[in-house]
Amino acid sequence: MSGAEPEVAELPSVMRTRGWADYGLVDSGHGRKLERYGRFSVVRPEPQCLWTPALPAARWDAADAVFDPTDEEDAGRWKLKGPAAGLGNGETWPLSWRDVKFHGRFTSFRHLAFFPEQAANWEFLDAAVRAAAGAGGGQPKVLNLFGYTGVASLVMAAAGAAVTHVDASKRAVGWARENAELSGLSDRPIRWITEDARKYVQRETRRGSTYEGIILDPPKYGRGPDGEVWRLFEDLPELTRLCAGLLSDNAKFLVLNAYAERISGAALSGLLAEALKGRGGRIEWGELALEQEDGARAIGMSFFARWQR
């Protein structure tokens, strides 16, 4: 520990994802967004897009997949046409970000089995792991909690980290392992753990394990495999404190991300600053945004705070 308080950025940062070969925010407006996921164009509800779309209606009507929400939450149904309609139930198609490959899927929760705005975090994690490994850190040990389909885990593994990936859902961990195979990273040191994130961290704390980097992207509400209830506002403070306690003396980063409506980057930075008292380093905070391909607009998607040293 350095003894100094972490320096907290005075202003928020907007980490914009501009799209890449396999993803783009093509247009937005009238409460919806038009995106490209590899070979498919997709329309999804996005109530914050209060403006008028730039592209003609015909471009939107030509989309391969439209998500039809059934309620205020994320559930609903996909209407597929053209080649997308030819996909069998649960069938996937390959996507990639840099060297990491993963499957696109039309999930019943309106997303495509990964979150494109997370590319800003992947970029950060990639650089942070490479810097840690390059600074004589050997193979940095990193932890990805609530890791879902594992893109962040694979980005860190590809950058040279020994990764522990934790998620409550057996199915999500299965998909993450498939993504590792697709990426040619099955032989990398990645531990795939299906467990309640809090229970896992409590156990690691008792064992005295340490990590050089941790990322956590908890949902607002979730359940562990044995029905353990996760509530963001009640449970994040304690989990963050425990995660801070798992950081090694040589630790390089701790990244918090959250999608809940009543959270903010400023709030997450306050939590991190308290949990990391005496560790020095710097805390950046703000939001992750998707930028339209024409550069005309960006949509705020989630909030983050990250400590780095």
Ligand SMILES: C[S@@+](CC[C@H](N)C(=O)[O-])C[C@H]1O[C@@H](n2cnc3c(N)ncnc32)[C@H](O)[C@@H]1O
């Ligand atoms: C918002 S997603 C995380 C997205 C992921 N970080 C990414 O970028 O792809 C939430 C994940 O948390 C998992 N989850 C929910 N409750 C959990 C719990 N109590 N312990 C561990 N994982 C949990 C879900 O299974 C889901 O995969």
